[in-house]
Amino acid sequence: MAEQTQSDKAGIEPRKGMPSPRLGEAEFKQRYRKLFYDPAFEAEADAIGRLAQIAWQAYSNERKSPVTRKAGQGFHDPGYDLSVEWIAAREAVEAAQRRHEDVAAPSRILIINGSSRSEHTCPGEMSKSFRLVELARRAIVDGHGFLVEVLDLSRLASEYGRKIYPCKACFSTAAALCHWPCSCYPNHSLGQVQDWMNDIYPLWVEAHGVMIVTPVNWYQTSSPIKLMMDRLVCADGGNPDPSLTQGKDPALAKQAELSGWDYPRHLEGRLFSVVVHGDTEGAANARHALADWLRSMKLDPVGEIAELDRYIGYWMPYATSHDELDADKDVQIAVTNAALALAEAVARRRTGQFSTIGADLKDPRPK
Template sequence: MSGTILENLDPRKGSPSPRLAEDEFERRFLNQFQDRAFESLGEELARIADAAWDVLDLSRLASEYGRQIHPCKACFSTAAALCHWPCSCYPNYSLGQTLDWMNEIYPLWVETHEILIVTPVNWYQTSSPLKLMIDRLVCADGGNPEPTTTHDKQAKEAKKLKGWDYPRHLEGRLFSVIVHCDTEGAENVRRSVSDWLKSMELVPVGVRAEVDRYIGYWEPYATNHVAYEKDAGFQEEVKVAARTLYDAVAATRTGQQVAAGTGLKSPREK
């Protein structure tokens, strides 16, 4: 079993002084950039010997020089066929829009069998790195896999194409979502991320694989990591979500898990 994507999405800025002791430096650095829920996942994934997990750490957008995901240009709003799969809007050398990380991220989504997303809540929304990736994945849901049919980005050519079959490039993949915050919005963000994945025909694997929780409720940001370390219940829920996703994939491969309605065509497409 291979190809699972894990999203780490806490882009806190800043870095502690390297003059600190090595263990303290590592502790503070992880607190700055990494989602602490990943610690529980790391322990759990190590027990799943026959699964290869690819970790996509989107917080690198805030911590690495030159790391970037360019914004979506909304080609789909002009015509579905104008939105190419994978996205062909970049590079745009005239505007200096180069080195787009999505060129590496699209293949990960294609190769994976299941996705587990972990994100904090920022202002009732996902973190900005995750939102950038979500917007750029619009091409995965109905995007044109053959750019020559539109002669690159010719809107008139795209509009002439009739009877678009709306290919779902990521359909059938299984997913789990874990959302956490310290004040408000966890449930809404978990629901919106799950709805986004389901709208692309990805498949939820059960209630235990979708978690929204509060850590250090209304407590200072600076001590949030302490609240996490004390919350053994949440740590176990994260592990259970990973196990549930793994079990669902294993059951699907042996024909023991069947999603009702699989194979039926939606009477409406976007």
């Protein structure tokens, strides 16, 4: 029995050995002061120095979540100190789930613009993705009267304070270490604040249907889409109770997973549509990857009509790409059809006429 216990312990022991990223005080303060590079801040140099000292103390003491409260009833450990920011994010997700389940509420569609291009930043011109999103939005609103929310990921590049931080891959250590919603951010000690995902999670949760419109960037989806995708890993098997793992304790998380993890599918049953457009190559691969990802999270496909990969201005000059879209009425109709097909499927799903095939069958390998 003792040997078994020792073996179990060895199995959940976190592997370590990477070099430390910790900064010394001088380098930390030098980096902090770069936030105030503009000469307009020089008059407040002494105040900035005092702020740098406070920030250094927070960094040194690893004050990731400086404001907490007891978890309370409903958690594995009611006495665990939870971040009040995470609690607020959880409450927003729970409220979104109630809106999703309210049979008397209007149907909701989330349309996502995956392009980072915008006339409000260096490109100086709107994206074709945004134009296609608008086509889809108008078709659904005019044709069905649904509530349509547009998530414009181009704001990551154009709006002050908009960030999506990278996924830290907690799930790869153990499923239970990946919290739903994500608790990795904000991390105040590292200055990792203003993460957009806490606003994005409820948009996915409340939606009955999700439509993604993205360009091809180097044979892949756009970087904003990929950032969002990675941070949605917690929606697919993530742990809704951080007190179970005492925050980010990897050994406890490994133990919880090996004890039998149920891999909760927090977005299961929503319907999806995908539109990928390019100008030379890669559209089919990007569309395939997105559709596979959504299916793996147990969102349901609508059908071939709602999954598109198209080329706009194939091998034509970039400078006239919007003119090519103006002229390509077939692409415009195809995108409109994809949106209308998604809306039709949502309407049918909500009246029980569009069921998930195999919903009662158990997945032998959920992750």
